[in-house]
Amino acid sequence: MRMANMIKVGMADLNICHSPDAITTLGLGSCVGVALYDKTTHIAGLVHVMLPDSTKVRQNQNKAKFADTGIDLLIEMLEKEGVRKQSLTAKIAGGAQMFAFSSNNDMLRVGERNVEAVKQKLKDLGIRILAEDTGLNYGRTVEFYPETGDFVIKSVGKPVKTI
């Protein structure tokens, strides 16, 4: 068997992977990592969402950046690999508020809004969220393993979490 690779997804970026490879994105802060998974084919995709809504931003060419267009594009890529949308499930992580602002400055509530937007989009598509690790005030590195469906979450000074 060939060596398993770890596929990296950057900020405002997305990709897919086949078992035994795994897929990761590093240092999620207020962004949300959305892992979509088909357990029958062991194919998964991961998108690193930065902003909730592509229709609110003029510069919206990069589809991976937004919850709405990013999830759509990821599903398109997975379908090209023969995955059926109906068999997809999701695990999500991130959406932290990195700085403990008390003000109602809209710039700072973006983590929360990202999580809400991702959940709404998945609900609209009928994709069930099996597990989530969202909110709070710390960064997360996530790794998704399509072989097992494990979503591994690493944070500074905290034990590694598998959801």
Add this chain to the structure above:
Amino acid sequence: MQEKSIEFDVLTEIGNIGAGNATTALSQLINARIDMLVPKVDLLTFNELAEIVGGAETLVAGILLSLEGDVDGMMLFVLESSAAHLLVDQLMGISSSYSKEGKGFNDIEESALKEIGNIIAGAYLSSISSLTNMLITSSVPYLSVDMAGAILSVPAIEFGKMGDKALLIESQFKDLDVDISGYFILIPTIESYERMLRSLGL
């Protein structure tokens, strides 16, 4: 292209003057000589942004202030965690130990760090204020010690509303004995950014 380079020159100059003032303030605060390297203005992709501080998972201290007045936005001051420990120890008169590298900060160290951030940012902002003749006020400082990618996601998201790149005014300074790299990231809202350039005649 020509216009862009003038814009860049102006922003570099803002960075230069701001960082110069900030470095002086920092020198006085910790009572040691600190040299500043010439700041750079860069237009970076989001992923390059995290690379400047050594990768998305590097442990850093970020001190964030929100800006109000004629310039809305945020200002972020980022230090590698080891550099932050050095500064805090120097401020508190404790001899530095490298064993603290990669460790967190206690409550007293956290407030010292916020104070460092406050003074540095204040010096930086007041020079931008006088240069542009614009009133800029800042909030109290907020601190987060975490992975660089997570902390830099805050400015990256803000820039994400405008495009796929972030404008970074990067200033590095160094102690006589040890390198202390610090990065200022000024994050004006798109409207404020345009106002700033206009006030400078651009």
